[in-house]
Amino acid sequence: MARRRIGQEDLIARPEPRAASSLSEIAALLDWSAIDRHLIDVSAAAKGEPGWPPLALFRSLLLATWHDLSDVRLAEALDDRASFRRFCGFAAHEATPERTAFVRFRRELVRRGLDRVLFEAVTRQLEGKGVTVRAGTIVDATLLPSASIRADADARWAGHRRRKPTHGYKAHVATDEAAGLVRAVEVATANVHDAAELAAVLPDEPGKVYADSAFAGRKAEDLIRARGGIPWTVGTGTWGGAEALARLQAHNAAVRRVRCRIEKVFGTWKRSYGRRRMRWLGLAKAGLQVRLAAMAYNLRRTLTLLRPAA
Structure with missing residues (x-):
């Protein structure tokens, strides 16, 4: 397939703005050539046009996640901001992708199931x-409203004891206890029980598994023990009087x-990455949005953990 060639300028000798330094540090965290191998056959080109390098488009989606940008705003920022160009590999004089390139690229990621592979x-x-x-491991789930109540046929309603019902999806997540990195994530419709995806997100040898009463x-708990873990969940009731209640x-x-x-x-x-509400329709695209948020979070979190304490 025909593919555009982009060449990053030699910017090493130039002073880098402080705001752009974290992007350079994040870029240094990964062997991007290994990521690119998963994208080698992906083309996001319109008919008759050379395709943009898929790795540059993937990095662009990470930028859009960190800065909560729509496709239009992402295309504008990539064209305008030197730090964005540098992160994605575009030289100062080169054209950058238009909005529709991101739409086509996401469609290919969803069609090939590459969001899971990339995560x-x-x-x-x-x-x-x-x-x-x-x-240890922490497991939980969070509701994510759909982009449209009327147009999103995949989304479902879920009630809540203290909040309004939500029409959308649910992200089921497992994180590392100490570092706080997202280790696994699954996305289902909002009406799926919090513990329904536990088998999919729980790693082997998870240590103590901390969870709320939905996992009790x-x-x-049998699944947690079968994986070599120890259930450490919130209890909701006990027998034995005041002493037993105090222990509970x-x-x-704890x-x-x-x-x-x-x-x-x-x-x-939800606060920084725009996941208070889904941008795109459908369960498969919801999965892509959530996994992009998980990758973006893990990259930022890892950078924080690796920086020396001030």
């Missing part, structure tokens, strides 16, 4: 940095002190 490839490399200490049933409350407080760390992941996704 696993990025996660493996980041785990190789030695920042993950496998002392026998089925979930102390146990729940679980919540650790379990709450996963809320930082969800908060970053």
Whole structure:
């Protein structure tokens, strides 16, 4: 397939703006050639036009996630901002992708199921940095409203005891207890129970598994033990009077002190990465959006963990 050639200028000798330095540090975290091997056959070209390098488009989607940019705003920023060009590999004088190139690229990622492949490839490399200490695992799920109630046929309704019902999807996530990196993520419709995807996200030898009361049933706890873990879930009731109740409350407080760390992941996704609401329609595209957010979060988090303490 015909593909455009882009060449990054030699910018090493030039002073880099402080705002752009973190992008350069993130770029140095990964062996991008290994990521590119998963994208080698992907073409996002319009008919009769050479295709943009898929690795540059993938990096562009990460930028869009970090900065909560629509396709139009991403195309404008990539054309205008030197740090964005540098991160994606475009020289100052070169043309950059138009909005529709990102649409076609996402469609190819979804069609080939590459969002899962890319997440696993990025996660493996980041785990190789030695920042993950496998002392325990936190599991939880969060609701993500769909882009449209009327047009999104895949989305489903889910009720909540204290909030309005949500029409959309649910991200099921497992994170490392100490480092807080997302180790696994699955996306289902909003009406799926929090523990339904536990088998898909729970790693082998997870250590203590911290979770809320939705994971306290026998089925979930048996699965945790079968994987070599120890269920450490919030309890909802006990028999035995005041003494037993005090023990339960102390146990729940200890679980919540650790379990709450996963809320930082969800908060970053929704507050900073625009995942308060899905941008695109359909379950498959919801999976791509969430895994992009997970990769973006893990890259930023790893950079923070590797930086020396001030």
